Amino acid sequence: MVTPEQVGERYLAVHHRMLRAVNDEMLGCGLSMARTKLLRRLHEQGPTRQNVLAADFGLSPHSITDLVDGLERMGMAERRPDPTDRRAKLVAITDAGNAKLDEALTVHLEYLDESLAKRLTENERVTLASLLTKLNVAR
Amino acid sequence: MVTPEQVGERYLAVHHRMLRAVNDEMLGCGLSMARTKLLRRLHEQGPTRQNVLAADFGLSPHSITDLVDGLERMGMAERRPDPTDRRAKLVAITDAGNAKLDEALTVHLEYLDESLAKRLTENERVTLASLLTKLNVAR
C-alpha cells in the first residue's frame, strides 16, 4: 500500500539516482546539465545579456560568468559587446555550440526515454507526463 | 496533448529544479544531500567499511574519504579500526549524527511533501508514488 506521506521520500531516492545517471551520460558527450541548459536557452532565444541569464536561471552573476567561461573555452558560445550598454555583454551560441547541443540533446534525451520505457508502459508514461506538468508550476 | 516522447524532457526540467530546491533546503539545516544519504545508511546498517560504502553508492574511494572527512569534522560520524583487517576502517554514526539526521529528514521530507501537496491532489500523489516504485527498480 502506498500513502501520500511516503511520496517525498521515494521522490528523493528515485530522482536523485536518475538525474545522476543522466548527468554522467551527458558528461560522456562533453556537455554537463548546467551547460546544456544554458546553451539551449541561447539557441532558443538568441544572444542574451548575462544579468538576464542570471535572473532567469536563479543563479548568481558569478555562476553565469563561470558557465559562460566554460562554454567559451569549449568554443560553444561567445561574448559580444552589447551595442546599447558598454558595461554589458551579449552571450551567443556558436555554430559548434549548435551542433554540440543537437548531439547532446539527442544522446541524453534518448537515454532518459529509454530508461523510462524500460520501467513504465506507454500509459504510465502519459500519466507521468501529466503529473510533471503539474509539478512544473513555479510556486 | 501529451505523448510518451515528451516525458524525458519534462522529467529533466522538473526534477532538476525540485532537487535543487530540496538541496538548498537541506544545506540550510547543515546536512547536504550526499551527507544525509551516507549518514542514513550508517544509521540503518551500522558501522561500515569505506570500500563497501564506495561500492554501494557508486562513488570512488576518494569521494567516500572526502564525505567521511566532512562528517567527522562535523562530529556526525567517526572512523574506527576494523578488528578483522588493519588496513580497513569502519565508519560509524555518532549520537550527534543520529540527532542531526533525525532533524534533517524531518525538515527536508516535510518540505518536499509540502511542495508536492501544493501541486498535486492526494490521488495524484498516490499515483506518483506508484510510478516512483516502478522507476526505482535498478536496471
Add this chain to the structure above:
DNA sequence: TATTGTTATACTCTATAACTATA
C-alpha cells in the same frame, strides 16, 4: 601481487564579497 584508504591534483557548480567600468 592485490586491496584499503589517503594524498595530490583537478574540474564543475554553486555562493558572497570586493572591485572596475560604465550608466
Add this chain to the structure above:
DNA sequence: TATAGTTATAGAGTATAACAATA
C-alpha cells in the same frame, strides 16, 4: 549612486593517479 560583469575566495561533490600500509 546604481548596475554589469569580473576577480578573489571558498566549499561541496565528483574524478583519476600515485602512494603507504597491510593482506
